[in-house]
Amino acid sequence: MSFFFKPSRPKTPQELVKAIKDSLMGLDTKTVVEVKALEKALEEVEKNFVTMKLMLSGDGEVEPNMDHVSQMTLEICKEDVLALFLHKLPIFGWEARKDLVHCWSILLKQKVGSTCCCVRYMENHSELLDFLVVCYDNKDIALNCGNMLRECIKYPTLAKYILESPSFELFFKYVGLPNFDVASDAFSTFKDLLTKHATAVSEFLTAHYDEFFEQYEKLLTSTNYVTRRQSLKLLSEFLLEPPNSHIMKRYIAEVRHLKIIMTLMKDSSKNIQISAFHIFKVFVANPNKPRDIKVILAKNHERLLALLYNLSAGKGADDDQFEEEKELIIKEIERVSQLPNLES
Amino acid sequence: MGKLGTGQRSYSANQNDYKLLEEVGYGASATVFRAIYLPFNEVVAVKCLDLDRCNSNLDDIRREAQTMSLIDHPNVIRAFCSFVVDRNLWVVMPFMAEGSCLHLMKIAYQDGFEESAICSILKEALKALEYLHRHGHIHRDVKAGNILLDTNGVVKLADFGVSACMFDRGDRQRSRNTFVGTPCWMAPEVLQPGSGYDFKADIWSFGITALELAHGHAPFSKYPPMKVLLMTIQNAPPGLDYDRDKRFSKSFKEMVAMCLVKDQTKRPTAEKLLKHSFFKHAKPAELSVKKLFADLPPLWNRVKALQVCLARLLFLY
Numbered sequence: 001m002s003f004f005f006k007p008s009r010p011k012t013p014q015e016l017v018k019a020i021k022d023s024l025m026g027l028d029t030k031t032v033v034e035v036k037a038l039e040k041a042l043e044e045v046e047k048n049f050v051t052m053k054l055m056l057s058g059d060g061e062v063e064p065n066m067d068h069v070s071q072m073t074l075e076i077c078k079e080d081v082l083a084l085f086l087h088k089l090p091i092f093g094w095e096a097r098k099d100l101v102h103c104w105s106i107l108l109k110q111k112v113g114s115t116c117c118c119v120r121y122m123e124n125h126s127e128l129l130d131f132l133v134v135c136y137d138n139k140d141i142a143l144n145c146g147n148m149l150r151e152c153i154k155y156p157t158l159a160k161y162i163l164e165s166p167s168f169e170l171f172f173k174y175v176g177l178p179n180f181d182v183a184s185d186a187f188s189t190f191k192d193l194l195t196k197h198a199t200a201v202s203e204f205l206t207a208h209y210d211e212f213f214e215q216y217e218k219l220l221t222s223t224n225y226v227t228r229r230q231s232l233k234l235l236s237e238f239l240l241e242p243p244n245s246h247i248m249k250r251y252i253a254e255v256r257h258l259k260i261i262m263t264l265m266k267d268s269s270k271n272i273q274i275s276a277f278h279i280f281k282v283f284v285a286n287p288n289k290p291r292d293i294k295v296i297l298a299k300n301h302e303r304l305l306a307l308l309y310n311l312s313a314g315k316g317a318d319d320d321q322f323e324e325e326k327e328l329i330i331k332e333i334e335r336v337s338q339l340p341n342l343e344s
Numbered sequence: 345m346g347k348l349g350t351g352q353r354s355y356s357a358n359q360n361d362y363k364l365l366e367e368v369g370y371g372a373s374a375t376v377f378r379a380i381y382l383p384f385n386e387v388v389a390v391k392c393l394d395l396d397r398c399n400s401n402l403d404d405i406r407r408e409a410q411t412m413s414l415i416d417h418p419n420v421i422r423a424f425c426s427f428v429v430d431r432n433l434w435v436v437m438p439f440m441a442e443g444s445c446l447h448l449m450k451i452a453y454q455d456g457f458e459e460s461a462i463c464s465i466l467k468e469a470l471k472a473l474e475y476l477h478r479h480g481h482i483h484r485d486v487k488a489g490n491i492l493l494d495t496n497g498v499v500k501l502a503d504f505g506v507s508a509c510m511f512d513r514g515d516r517q518r519s520r521n522t523f524v525g526t527p528c529w530m531a532p533e534v535l536q537p538g539s540g541y542d543f544k545a546d547i548w549s550f551g552i553t554a555l556e557l558a559h560g561h562a563p564f565s566k567y568p569p570m571k572v573l574l575m576t577i578q579n580a581p582p583g584l585d586y587d588r589d590k591r592f593s594k595s596f597k598e599m600v601a602m603c604l605v606k607d608q609t610k611r612p613t614a615e616k617l618l619k620h621s622f623f624k625h626a627k628p629a630e631l632s633v634k635k636l637f638a639d640l641p642p643l644w645n646r647v648k649a650l651q652v653c654l655a656r657l658l659f660l661y
Contacts, residue, residue: 094416098479139354143413178357180426180433181413184406226395226428230402269396269431 013072016055017079020048024084027091042093049099056106073110077121082107086128086148090141097144105151119155126161133167136174136186146185153189156197163193163204172215176227187230194238202243209250213257220260225269232264232275239279252283255292262300265307273311277326284329284336294336301337305330355381355388355436357427362390362436368443368647378439378643388424389439396431405433411481419472421492421502440492440500443643448493448636449560451646456560459592461636463622464629465491466554468499473550474614476501477543484541486549487529488556495637497630527572528552528562532606535573544608547617551603555582558592581606595622 011019023044031037055072058064076082085100092100107118122128129152135145153159162168171193174186194201205212219231239248251257261283264276283293297304308330313322336342355361362379368389369376379390395402412423412435426435442448445465449456457465469491476483483501490503527535531548534541556562563582564572581604584597599622605611612620640646 098414143410146410178427180357180428181409181423184409188406188410224428225431226402226433229395271396 011051013055013068014075016048016051017072017075017081020045020052020076021079021081021084023048024081024088027088032091038091042091042096045088046093046096046099049096049103052103053099056103069106069110070112073107073117074112076107077117082118082121083125083128086131089144090135090138097141101144101147104148108151108155116155119152119158122152122155123157123161126158126165129158129162130165130167133162133165133170136170136177136182139179139182142182143185146182146189150189150192153192153196156200159193159197160200160204163200168193169215172218175219175231176222176224180226183226191234191237194234195241198241198243201238201241202247205244205247209247213251217256217260220264225272228264228267229269229272229275232272232279236275236279240282248282249286252286253288253290253293255296258283258293258296262296262304265311274313277308277311281325281329284332289336291342294339295342297333298337298339298342301333304333308333353384353424355424356383357425359427359429359434362388362434364390366647368643369447379436381436387439387441389437391435391437392429393433393435394431395428395433409433409435415476415479415481417472417475418498419468419500420475421500437502438494438500440498440502441495441643442493442637442640443646444489444502445491445493445557446487446489447643447646447650448640449488449557451650452640453636454560456556456558457636459558459596460627460632462554462557463596463626464497464632465493465499465557466550467618467623467626468629469501469553470550470614470618470623472501473546474618477546477614482541482543483546483549485529486546487553487562491553493633493636495634497628497632497634499629499633527569527576528565530573530576531608532577533608535576542608543614544611547603547611547614548608550614550617551600552582554596554600554603555584558584558589558596593622595620598622 023041026041026044027038031041052072055068056064085104089097089100108122109116110118129149132145132149132152136142138145153162171186171190175183175190177183177186216231216235219227220235222228222231238244239251258280261276261280265273265280267273267276283289284297286293289297308326311326313319361382363382364377364379366378367375368378374391374393376389376391379388380386381388393405395405409423409426412426415422421437421440424436424438426433428434445457456462469486473483473486485503486501490501492500492502494500529549529552531545534545534548552562556565564575567575581601583604584592584600589597599617599620602612602617602620617623641649
């Protein structure tokens with residue numbers, strides 16, 4: 001007799017948020033352990049999420065009503081529904097999770113007045129960001145949470161929070177997880193964190209230089225091919241960013257880093273060899289090479305030159321530039337190896 | 345809780361749990377094996393992708409893995425799991441015992457299938473496209489070689505080698521303007537510089553796939569890629585209007601013509617196309633598709649037979 005309960009008119013944003021909140025609260029510990037009750041409660045959540053998605057993004061033909069979207073956003077923050085979304089997410093079904101991810105990005109970018117109130121909410125409830133990070137441990141929801149997390153870190157304040165949070169360190173573990181899809185998602189987030197907000201990253205690297213590169217070294221020397229290749233590529237991406245130039249200068253003055261890059265130039269993968277060369281060249285081209293860097297280059301110059309002669313960029317348009325750089329680097333290594341005062 | 349059940353069985357990311365058997369398919373940088381997942385003693389397909397052959401970067405592959413894990417539709421091949429083994433990525437997928445439509449045509453139906461089988465296959469593939477488009481994904485490589493068949497007649501669309509996500513802005517946008525896929529199946533707007541790629545390009549490829557299933561090969565398939573490119577842009581769209589096409593119904597011809605309109609805005613969406621009269625009377629795939637495999641040897645023998653044929657051809661030249 002379901003026609004008795006059919007809604008006679010569309011819900012207002014306030015009513016819908018209340019219905020969402022009630023249905024989420026319905027997923028309490030008592031319900032969750034009972035199969036039938038849980039099924040029913042989840043159905044309710046799913047139904048509400050479909051309505052929410054419709055209100056926030058329209059149905060492809062009808063554009064959403066922006067007033068409703070604003071009211072809905074405000075109400076969701078006011079009623080702490082944002083926190084409920086995340087805490088209950090592990091219980092949701094497949095479609096409900098996807099609908100939530102879809103709505104999440106719309107909610108975050110929604111401006112009410114001059115502020116993004118959901119971003120503000122996340123700033124004030126930053127433990128939710130840590131919650132999203134540790135979701136990488138749960139294979140079933142890792143990708144949904146990863147998507148939501150990347151939406152969050154588009155905003156500098158939220159990205160900065162994670163960089164400084166103890167949970168950031170977990171990424172060094174997550175990017176090497178055996179499941180490729182989860183590890184890939186974690187890596188996408190890790191990369192965004194280290195490349196999207198230059199000043200925040202630069203400040204972070206300055207303050208945590210030693211811990212960070214100690215951890216990063218583990219990625220570069222990982223036995224997992226993908227971890228090695230990606231982390232090497234990413235290293236050159238953020239190290240060569242202008243705001244990080246002081247980090248780069250510090251990095252290329254240290255022998256332990258040079259040794260790792262030299263090992264990567266000998267990797268069995270051609271792609272890794274070439275990426276390594278693009279960092280190695282900075283060590284060599286550095287006009288203010290410290291003495292111990294020069295000593296390493298001089299000591300290994302024969303092997304290095306042999307390696308470089310065999311290295312080719314493969315097919316590609318930047319072939320000429322590569323050869324030119326290679327030649328300069330070879331010359332510089334030869335010069336360094338002939339310096340008289342390096343023996344000791 | 346049907347929808348919750350999708351993650352029911354989980355497959356390990358440990359190579360020792362998989363025993364690779366025969367090779368059942370191969371491409372530029374990937375080989376597909378029939379394999380046994382030892383803990384369940386279950387037959388699966390394992391696609392081994394040589395990552396060192398993918399130059400530039402791994403971003404596309406990472407994205408493909410993420411996309412495939414967030415897809416759940418009975419007509420779309422889903423990855424059970426994927427993991428790195430040496431320099432390869434292993435992607436574990438359901439094993440589709442009869443291989444691709446392209447493969448089946450090469451071995452037993454050189455001149456294409458009969459209409460009722462085509463109708464069932466296309467309808468299943470279109471359901472997959474409708475789902476992907478609704479979730480913001482463009483497939484970008486719809487063709488008979490990517491429509492896989494199982495012994496029970498189940499039809500699934502495979503291979504997101506080049507799929508892009510429409511919801512994303514930024515770097516993905518760029519990758520969407522690059523030239524990927526096979527020219528025979530490509531929409532005119534995709535072949536022209538400047539114009540972007542949208543989901544209507546899949547509808548064109550779908551129309552070409554219909555012709556492919558009807559004739560045993562895609563139109564222009566005997567020409568070199570550059571020639572195909574020019575013909576797609578300059579010639580009138582191909583269709584079912586040769587003498588040999590008399591055997592096909594009017595509604596089939598009409599459906600194909602709707603997909604193969606050069607102006608992408610005039611092409612129907614997947615959702616609309618599904619409602620076309622051609623698909624109204626589609627027989628269940630279990631019946632019309634299953635009939636196609638009667639009396640054929642198992643897939644792995646067929647692959648071997650095909651390889652022998654190809655080798656012989658090469659030898660002749």
